[in-house]
Amino acid sequence: MKVHLKIQRFDPEKEARPYWSEHDVDVAETDRVLDALHQVKWFHDGTLTLRRSCAHGICGSDAMRINGKNALACKLLIKDVGKKITVQPLLGLPIIKDLVVDMESFFAKYRSVKPYLVNDDDPGERERLQSPEDRARFDDTTKCILCAACTTSCPAFWANDEYVGPAAIVQSHRFIFDSRDQITDQRLEIMADTMGVWRCRTAFNCLEACPRGIDVTRAINEVKLAVMKGKAR
Amino acid sequence: MAKHHQFDALVVGAGGAGLMAALHASRQVNTAVISKLYPTRSHTGTAQGGIAAPLGNMEPDNWEWYMYDTIKGGDYLVDQDAAEILAKDSIDAIIELEHMGLPFDRTREGKIEQRRFGGHTSNFGEAPVMRSCKAADRTGHMILQTLYQQCIKQNVKFFDEFQVIDLLVQDNVCRGVVTVEILTGEMHVFHAKAVLLAVGGFGRVWQVTSNAHSLTGDGVAICFRRGLPLEDMEFFQFHPTGIYKMGILLSEALRGEGAVFVNDRGERFMERYAPTMKDLASRDVCSRSIYLEVREGRGIGGKDYVHIDARPETINRYQSGPGGKTVTAEHLEAALPDVFEMARVYLGVEPLKQGIPIQPTAHYAMGGIPTDNDGRALADAQGTLVRGLFAAGECACVSVHGANRLGTNSLVDLVVFGRRGGKAMADFCRQADFAPLPANPEAPAVADLDRIRSGTGKEKPGRLRDEMQTVMMQHVGVFREGPSVQQALEALRELKERFQRISIDDKGQKFNTDLYEAWELGCLLDLAEVTAHSALIRTESRGAHWREDFPRRDDANWLKHTFVALKDGSLETTYKPVTITRFEPKERTY
Numbered sequence: 001m002k003v004h005l006k007i008q009r010f011d012p013e014k015e016a017r018p019y020w021s022e023h024d025v026d027v028a029e030t031d032r033v034l035d036a037l038h039q040v041k042w043f044h045d046g047t048l049t050l051r052r053s054c055a056h057g058i059c060g061s062d063a064m065r066i067n068g069k070n071a072l073a074c075k076l077l078i079k080d081v082g083k084k085i086t087v088q089p090l091l092g093l094p095i096i097k098d099l100v101v102d103m104e105s106f107f108a109k110y111r112s113v114k115p116y117l118v119n120d121d122d123p124g125e126r127e128r129l130q131s132p133e134d135r136a137r138f139d140d141t142t143k144c145i146l147c148a149a150c151t152t153s154c155p156a157f158w159a160n161d162e163y164v165g166p167a168a169i170v171q172s173h174r175f176i177f178d179s180r181d182q183i184t185d186q187r188l189e190i191m192a193d194t195m196g197v198w199r200c201r202t203a204f205n206c207l208e209a210c211p212r213g214i215d216v217t218r219a220i221n222e223v224k225l226a227v228m229k230g231k232a233r
Numbered sequence: 234m235a236k237h238h239q240f241d242a243l244v245v246g247a248g249g250a251g252l253m254a255a256l257h258a259s260r261q262v263n264t265a266v267i268s269k270l271y272p273t274r275s276h277t278g279t280a281q282g283g284i285a286a287p288l289g290n291m292e293p294d295n296w297e298w299y300m301y302d303t304i305k306g307g308d309y310l311v312d313q314d315a316a317e318i319l320a321k322d323s324i325d326a327i328i329e330l331e332h333m334g335l336p337f338d339r340t341r342e343g344k345i346e347q348r349r350f351g352g353h354t355s356n357f358g359e360a361p362v363m364r365s366c367k368a369a370d371r372t373g374h375m376i377l378q379t380l381y382q383q384c385i386k387q388n389v390k391f392f393d394e395f396q397v398i399d400l401l402v403q404d405n406v407c408r409g410v411v412t413v414e415i416l417t418g419e420m421h422v423f424h425a426k427a428v429l430l431a432v433g434g435f436g437r438v439w440q441v442t443s444n445a446h447s448l449t450g451d452g453v454a455i456c457f458r459r460g461l462p463l464e465d466m467e468f469f470q471f472h473p474t475g476i477y478k479m480g481i482l483l484s485e486a487l488r489g490e491g492a493v494f495v496n497d498r499g500e501r502f503m504e505r506y507a508p509t510m511k512d513l514a515s516r517d518v519c520s521r522s523i524y525l526e527v528r529e530g531r532g533i534g535g536k537d538y539v540h541i542d543a544r545p546e547t548i549n550r551y552q553s554g555p556g557g558k559t560v561t562a563e564h565l566e567a568a569l570p571d572v573f574e575m576a577r578v579y580l581g582v583e584p585l586k587q588g589i590p591i592q593p594t595a596h597y598a599m600g601g602i603p604t605d606n607d608g609r610a611l612a613d614a615q616g617t618l619v620r621g622l623f624a625a626g627e628c629a630c631v632s633v634h635g636a637n638r639l640g641t642n643s644l645v646d647l648v649v650f651g652r653r654g655g656k657a658m659a660d661f662c663r664q665a666d667f668a669p670l671p672a673n674p675e676a677p678a679v680a681d682l683d684r685i686r687s688g689t690g691k692e693k694p695g696r697l698r699d700e701m702q703t704v705m706m707q708h709v710g711v712f713r714e715g716p717s718v719q720q721a722l723e724a725l726r727e728l729k730e731r732f733q734r735i736s737i738d739d740k741g742q743k744f745n746t747d748l749y750e751a752w753e754l755g756c757l758l759d760l761a762e763v764t765a766h767s768a769l770i771r772t773e774s775r776g777a778h779w780r781e782d783f784p785r786r787d788d789a790n791w792l793k794h795t796f797v798a799l800k801d802g803s804l805e806t807t808y809k810p811v812t813i814t815r816f817e818p819k820e821r822t823y
Contacts, residue, residue, distance in 0.1 A: 117334025
């Protein structure tokens with residue numbers, strides 16, 4: 001079947017501002033939007049620039065705005081988006097070229113929440129024990145692939161790009177609620193910062209945007225509650 | 234003019250092996266990691282089912298059974314000293330991951346939970362054993378995330394989105410790498426005492442593959458171009474359960490949880506091919522069985538695929554669940570969330586109600602850059618070392634996977650040999666000096682890229698890639714035959730010649746993925762040729778390499794590793810004996 005792609009383009013070496021390119025390509029309805037973009041890149045216009053790698057929704061490279069909503073191009077099928085497809089880069093991060101945005105500030109925020117387990121006790125020779133219930137407590141937020149779909153769909157982030165954003169809060173949640181972690185106080189302090197969790201106004205955009213089905217809004221609210229109580233459990 | 238950097242130790246690739254190596258090396262010496270992707274995009278993240286270790290948390294298990302399974306799985310082409318290291322070291326490697334924070338699934342007692350996986354058995358092949366440690370069906374994702382998290386904690390230096398173009402190796406001494414910063418198009422020369430390549434596989438040689446678009450074997454190809462040998466390239470694993478037509482992997486954990494293969498007649502056909510292990514036979518055996526069913530006209534609707542059936546009623550009818558126990562839809566949903574979601578998203582199939590259409594998909598390179606048991610790269614089949622060059626993970630060939638890798642063993646390989654390589658590299662750096670760089674070290678890389686950028690020919694990289702993938706799928710796939718592989722070789726040589734006449738659209742400097750994709754295609758073509766060449770020469774059937782014209786394993790002539798290197802413009806083949814320590818080769822049945 002034929003689909004019509006309208007793609008927001010920008011090449012800083014050639015153009016002063018973004019423009020649209022339009023393409024008709026042949027795809028199957030079970031193809032991914034990524035396949036349609038590859039049709040353009042490989043057989044019509046090699047200058048089309050995007051990031052992608054695994055092509056099945058795990059690596060998090062190809063988050064973009066498709067028909068006005070954030071999604072992974074490799075996890076959205078043609079039959080689910082229709083014959084007219086508008087593709088834009090993620091909103092709120094500087095555009096490098098076409099669909100490629102500058103992810104540095106996003107990863108800086110990720111790093112700012114100490115996204116690693118801290119436990120200074122001697123763990124001994126075997127695994128630390130953790131009950132299935134304790135493990136389940138943070139299961140949802142371990143699914144995050146750092147694609148930035150949530151953060152770049154968030155009106156609070158659009159309004160103030162200093163806001164740490166939902167993805168970083170999800171990462172913080174993953175460790176706050178891990179029974180093995182020992183720096184809950186530090187984590188809650190980071191989240192209580194003026195650019196932390198209270199910037200969230202519960203717009204639910206993040207929840208809709210997450211390609212991994214993480215209940216992002218719920219995770220943020222659990223972090224808010226933990227900050228208020230001053231403890232995770 | 235290129236920018237210059239100097240580090241004691243340089244790791245290329247930021248998947249599981251690279252990050253593990255970087256964590257261990259950077260504790261001792263000044264280390265940097267170069268990756269063409271952001272580290273969390275690496276393909277380790279897509280591994281689903283689990284990582285083996287004979288922890289014995291569920292039932293009795295020990296490293297010797299695991300070692301045996303690995304050797305038998307590899308159809309006796311495994312170097313047994315390496316398999317012993319893998320089996321023994323797996324235990325504390327998995328414990329190390331847990332201590333780093335990896336969220337493994339847990340038993341009631343709070344220990345790491347384990348499940349069954351293909352080819353993993355108790356008591357030397359008697360019955361399936363629960364050996365695979367897991368985090369639902371996103372184990373690789375959790376390994377990648379956890380290792381990257383620890384790298385951040387440890388302040389490891391990263392150069393993200395840098396494409397490696399050349400390896401600086403001269404007189405058998407590695408001196409660094411030449412890279413291009415994708416964002417700016419600027420060349421960067423990295424001068425190092427030691428380089429560890431952990432660049433992953435090259436499944437994009439084939440049309441139907443589980444591999445990421447970025448798995449183009451760049452690091453393997455640059456070694457080859459510099460005259461270094463590649464080992465056992467004829468052995469490439471086709472995983473039995475790729476999503477029909479798309480190749481996206483559905484984890485073997487499906488079968489670990491009890492799912493079975495079913496043909497058009499509704500038969501559980503693996504009972505015929507592997508009476509003991511059935512659907513949990515090794516991957517090469519399952520993939521061939523699927524092809525044979527299809528060839529006999531028993532594919533679904535007569536087409537070229539079969540079903541993997543994960544419906545609870547099917548699993549319970551065959552009592553194929555773990556330990557023969559009854560399974561529920563809820564359990565399956567919790568154990569296989571991502572796999573089920575993929576079936577729903579990409580196929581529109583409800584796995585609790587319908588069979589899932591699958592076909593074998595090009596998945597894993599058993600071969601690659603030859604190394605010793607500490608990741609040191611070999612310059613020849615006699616075992617001469619390339620000073621300062623290391624490799625680990627899928628791009629390396631230790632050889633711990635032999636002719637066919639067992640499920641879960643890629644992840645074990647990453648952490649066990651990534652760690653050993655990282656430590657060995659650090660030890661090396663502490664006693665070594667910087668070997669001098671050649672004059673104008675970046676010149677060949679610049680010329681290589683300029684030739685592609687300025688090409689004005691009519692050939693388009695996209696078309697050539699399509700043709701290569703089709704040729705390799707048809708002639709150098711699950712089944713191979715001399716004349717057919719020969720035909721592939723000729724086609725590949727013609728494609729390589731046409732590759733000299735390509736032109737690309739994007740002539741710019743900034744983020745020019747048109748340029749790098751074309752360059753990657755050159756790497757794929759080189760590796761496809763070496764693969765076909767190696768497959769043509771090996772006139773026997775072993776593990777993943779099945780020759781219809783030589784359908785038997787031939788230990789008398791072929792119990793040896795293939796080494797292929799570029800010498801004066803043509804391919805030179807030599808052989809290295811297999812290390813046998815504990816298990817004499819015997820007939821392999823499942």
